Structures are given as C-alpha cells and as structure tokens.
Amino acid sequence: MSNKTKDNDNYLIAKVDNVNPNSEKKIAIKDIHATINNPMTAGSYILKDFSPFYNSHVVQRLIEDNYNVVARVNMDEFAMGSSNKNPFYGHVSNAHDNDNISGGSSGGSAYAVAKGIVPVATGTDTGGSIRQPAALNGIYGLKPTYGLISRYGTVGFASSFDTIGMLGSNLLKLTEATNSLIKEDLKDQTSYVPVDYQLADDTIDPKKLKICTIKEFEKIEVDQNTKVEYQLALNKLKMQGYQIKEVSIDTIEYSLELYMTLAYGEASSNLSRFDGVRYGNQNASSASSFQRSRSLFSYEIKKRLILGSLILSSNKAETYFSKSQKIRMKMYQQVQNIFDQYDLIISPVTPQSIVHKEQSTVEYDYVSRDIFIYLANLTGVPALAIPLKKANDLHPVGMQIMAKQYQEKKILSFAKYMEGNINE
C-alpha cells in the first residue's frame, strides 16, 4: 500500500517503472496479471507482497508490442465485486463524481481511463467487471468473446466465465490495445484465436447490421437517467432507418441465479490454492491451520466461497450446479438462434447509473445490479459498453452491444457509427 494522500489516489496500487518506460503507448493494468519482478495483489491481502516469477500472457504481449505499462490499478478483491470498495487498498471513486462508486471489479482501470491518466487499461470481465465500471465512468469497455485472449497468468475467479478485455477512452485505442492481446497461446487450452484474427471498426457496413432488443429486459426497472438516454439513442437509431426488433430469451430471468451458482461454485475451487503454504501470506504451517491463512479473505470473498462450496457439495450439486449448467446450455442455444437472424443485441449496461458510495453492497449486488450483463458471460459472446453521453458528464449512461462469438467487428463497426452519428 503506497503513500496515498487523497482518496482520489486509491485507483493506484503501484507504479510500474520497468516495462517499456520510454514508449508513448501508455497503459495501466488491472492488478490481476502476473508481471515478472512486480508484485501482484489481485486486490487481496492474502497476496500482499507476492511477486510472481512468470509473465502473464497479457503482460508478455504488452511488452512485445512496446506498451509502456505505467501502473497496476485497484480492483475488487479477486475480481469479485462491482463497487471497487476494496477493504485493503481503498475505495475507488467514480471519475466524475466523488460521491459515487467507480464500479467493479475493474474500477481502478475505469477511473484511470476516465480521468485521462492513461488512454487504455486492461480489465477482466466474469460478470460485467469491465462493462459496468466503463458505463458508470462514461468510457468504452470491451469484453471480447470468451477464449479470445489467453487467461494464462491472470488470476482466475470463475474459469468458464473469466474474459480478459480492455477499457478505453476511445474506440481506436481500445481496438489497438485489444489487438495486442489477441495472439494464439498454447498455455491456455480453452483459448482459441482464428487465423489472422484482429479487431477493426471499419470493415463492416454498420447500416446493414440487423439489430434486436430482448423482451425480458423490458421488464427491468432502470433509473430515469438511463431510461432517458437509452430511449433517446433507440429513437435516433430508428430515425436513421434501423428496424429494431424485439426477441425473447426466456432463460434470461435466471441470469443472476445461474451466474451466482456457477461462478461461485468455480470460484470456491479456483481460490483453494490460496492456502498460505507456498506463497502469499504464509500463515499455514500445517494442514489444520489452512483456516488461519484463509481468514485473510474479506467478508465478501468468504461469503462467495462458502456459498460456492455448498453449491458443489454432493447433496446439493445436482439441484444447483448441474441444473444451472443445463439451463446455461439452453440459454447458449437460444442466443445462437437469435444470432442466426440478427447481428446485434443492444441493451442498457446497468439499470442503475448512479450508485452512491454509501449504498450497501449487498443491496446493490443482488437486487439491482448487472442484470443486463450476465448474458454475455453465460454464453461467451462478445459485448461492448459504449458511453451515450458526452465525455465528462457527471452521470454517464452506457449502452451494451452484443454479437455472436468472434464477431467483434460487427460490434465495433456499429459502435463507431454510434460515435459519429448518434452521440454527438
């Protein structure tokens, strides 16, 4: 924990000096990617002072592409959370309104970009952790197709959801930085990069894209700020000749439950390695004292791990975990069917665009959060959050654009069109 004088410095975990320091291409990284000779906390106390001796795929690619990695930035502990009220490294404020949250878990990344400290910052998105803070801070946030970017060396939360992506102040820099990360990597066998796959925002005619919205999303109550801006954007699109159809995905009403069941289940296993035996805060001297090490997790993590363990336990797994997997498969199929007919699905990013720091995390997480966001994580499709208001608006609103797997180009071309024709 560095010498932070102001609350505004909380976005920063530590400066990084030794990765291409003379390059003009500046980037910040979420403190979740292993970097040789640099500590990595993943926002946790259990990994305080932990220094990996290997590079993550992300950092390796940034080094090779001459990115100047200037800082490791704050996040929710182990990327679990959506407020970035980190109990160990400080709460990150919204870039435009100090009283509001930055969002999470990539809250430090969103803050650094929105404040103009760096043009781009990496993020990870397991259940909206790139798109939600991007929307709350009025910037772009891309969660690519699951598997497009190798997860090797990036701390895992829920392996079948975790997706590495980018937050950026504009589309061009975001695309460029994301492209640096897209390279085949045999170290992550769940990753797949099609031959010569690179993102671009100008290869597809945006006017030819067929757009739909999701009926089940209509029922969700959104705040006035979001309602106004989102409707305005829809109307403009219609005026410019887009026919926006409504489709139905009936499994969507289980999104939150599916996400919690599956992601917490996986997390309870993924985080078992933090036992204090081999690295990190080494409190464990024998098997029986693992609990001393694991008491270093925050309340939020403990809660999720306990829930996840329960969900996987032999007398509950069939009811919760297996059933959720089945519904997830059905949802996946439904989404594929929609993308047979439409190019893009659009929606708001978050129902609540203004979240006060004092608002209880529990209420925010489980009542009104992220309901638009889980679909992309549950089905692996790419999704981009774009700002609908002018930069530096006190209370930004985001729109989410989704496409079929490996069709980021459609999203980016449409986003560019929005940037030029709708949001001026």
Next chain:
Amino acid sequence: MNNYQTTIGIEIHAQLNTKRKIFSPSLNNSNSKPNTNIHPIDLAFPGALPRFNEEVLSKSLLICKALNMEITKEMHWDRKNYFYHDNPKGYQITQKDTPIGRNGQIKLDDGTIIGIDFMHMEEDTAKSFHTKDAILLDFNRSGVPLVEIVSKPEIHSANQAKEYIEKLREILLFLNVSDGKMEEGSLRVDVNVSVRPFGQEHLNEKVEIKNLNSFSNVIQSIEIEVKDQIKKYNTSQLVESSTKKYVEDTKQLEIMRTKNGIIDYRYFAEPDLPKIKLTDQYINEIIESIPKLPNEIKEQLQEIGVSNKDINILFSDLQMLEFYLQLTKENINLKNALNYLLVNVNEYLNKNKLQMKDVKLTVDNIIDLEFNLQNGKISSAHVKKIIPIICEKDINVNQVIEDLNIAQITDINQINDLVMQVIKNNNQSIVDYHNGKDRAFGFLIGQIMKLSKGQANPKLVSDCLVLKLKESIDENIEKN
C-alpha cells in the same frame, strides 16, 4: 473358516513414464533433486493453467488396448476438491465421469478372468516427508501422470490378488508405460476386502487397505483382514466400513478413518481444460503400435520349446527376456543360447549382484560364441570362461579367444605332429595299447593334450591317435 467367501477389489495407481508431467512442461523424473522439476503450474501459482500432455493420452490408450477395455471417445476432466498440503491447487484434476477406459479384463494363469471396472487418468500430488517438527514437501511429484485402474470385485484370495497385480504390472512394463516399482511408489496398490457367508447374494461392508508397497504386504494385509472379518462375523460383531493402512514394523493393520470421516470432494467438470474428442483414426494409429503382450510372448516361447520353468525365469528379468527374444530372430542353436543366459550369465549376475541391463553382453557376442563352439574352435568349458568377460567388457568374442590363447588347434597337420611326438616318446604305452590295455589310450590322449597346452581339439586328437596307432601296428607287422 470355509464357510466364508472372500471378495477383493483392487485399485492400482501407476505413474506413467512420460517425458513431461501431465499438465505442465516440467520433466517427469523421480531421480531429480527435490523441487527441481517444478513450474508455476505444479505449484499452483496464481494464474497458472493446466495444459494436457498428449503423451499421457497415447500411453493410456495402449493400456486400454492391452486390458481389452472399451475406450471413451468423448472425455472431460473433473476437479476433486480437498485441502491438503501436498495438493497445491486444492483440487486434483482427474476423470470421474468419463474414465478413458471401461470394462477390461486380465486373465490369470489358471484361466480365471478378473474384470476391470474402469481406468482413468489423473495427476499425482506432491510427496511429503514428515520430520519431527516439520512437513517437507517435494513438488517434483506434483503433476506426475497417473492412471488409476480399478478391478471389479472378482478376486477371491490373497494369491489371486497377487497374481492379478503381477499380471497388470507385467503388462505396464511390456508396454513401456510405467516403471511399476511398488517399493518406490510408481505402482501403488489399495485393496478392498470383504467376506460373506457362501451363498449370500449381497456383499458385506468392505475395508479398504491403502498404499501397499510390496507383494508380501498385499498378501499379509489381505490375510490379516480376512481373518479379522471372519472372527467378527463368528462372534456377532459388526464389520465397519473403514480405511486402514498396513504398518510394516508391527505387521498389523491400523485404522486411518471410518465411514464418518468421508470427505465430500465437491466434484465438478474442470473448466480450465477443453473436452477431449478422440477419432477412430487417432485411436487406431496409436494402438497399432502396441508391442507384444506377456501372454503372446509366453505362447511364442512355448512354441519354440522353452519350458514353463525357464519362461518364468526369463520373465523375472525383462531385459534378459528381451535379449532372448532378439536371439530367437537369429539362426543359432536356441537351446544353447538359452542355457548361456539362464546358467552362465545368471551366474555372473548373481555373483556380482547385477542386472541384465548392467552388462555389456550383446546379441552378436552370443552369435559369435555359438559359431566358435559349433566349429570346434572352443569347447563348452571355454564358453564358461568367456561369458563373464563379455558380460563385463565391451569386447569381441574372437578377441577374447585370442587374448586367452584358448583357440583350439584344429589344423590336422599340427595335430599329427603332436600325436607323432607323443607316440615316439611313449613306446611302452604303445605296446600296452596293442596288448589290449585300454587305459593306455586315455594316457596317450592326456599326453597329447598336455603337450598342446589343452588347445588341441580333443575329437581330432582322438581320431588322429586311433589312426596313428593302427598305422604303428601295421608297421610292426611289416617289420616282423
């Protein structure tokens, strides 16, 4: 005692001798210094992801084929979650739902077939050493590939159990997929034992005995456990399902945990690894390369007239067996060749406490040896002298014969000279011979051999002497 039937099921964990570990690029070498074959993956560092080593797949497929198993073409990995200091990730990657092979079998010598329920691939844990005040961990073993082979409960005695393990071990060795060293832990045996009255349909509670590291421990444990269970049934006590271990010092079984101590492993499908889909073509390419299996080789040896006793001796040293199998491809007297190995070479090995793999002997050595013997250049007594030398040194047989100066004199003129010299100097013996004293002939042979320093070919000497003696009679008659 005879009123009860014993039922045994056996679980075997065999380490595969692949070059690298199952999910990391670390070397799989049990002889390395502790904690040298390690990688962030083996230590479960944050962000490290497993990557499956295909060599494990091909070796496992060979085992499936050898055990006549049905091969699962679509597989996924599962996580078995539990905390222990030797389990760095907090879970072991294994195959709970989709084991690579199912429904195999092993045939015992008496024709009994023991069914194999399934075989799956998984990773080994770190090795722990308990000292007085610490647990030392060696992560070289963390991630070593294992196959777990689980028999059906179709074994009914300690001896059958032993034979089942022996056969399985033999197969693993012949396939060159595992070292199969029980004492070093590359082959680990757990047995499940339960007894029931003859005629009872269902099986009674079973007791698992873990980590038996020798055949004698397997037999001892089963015998102790069977006796214990029968005693309990006879005295109306309950046999409780439990896990035990064999304590070598006391030769007793010790309870490790009872039913109440069962761990919930919270299995679920491993999300860090993709599914494995095997095509028929892929499977066929791998199992085509399967080497000959023990049973086939035994039949082959029986066909060329090797006795069962000798077959067993050959199978006790697989390098020697391999050596002999190479010899069978050569055009030589196989009976002699087998004798050289089983008698002379084994004598050398026993004397020097060596194994076949330690000796310099080559197939060409044996061919040369046999060639020289057949041509009479050396005697079988010489063979006995030569074999230790060619076992010890990388040397040509002809060179040894020359060095020892033991090549037989087979040149007929040289032998004639020797014979004539002896006849000239032993007039009395010639007379004795003509007077019918048979011993004189033996004496003369001895004199000739002595003169030749033992190098004259005895057969030729004898033939020549007979001829010369006959000539000498004729001469005498002429003279008289």
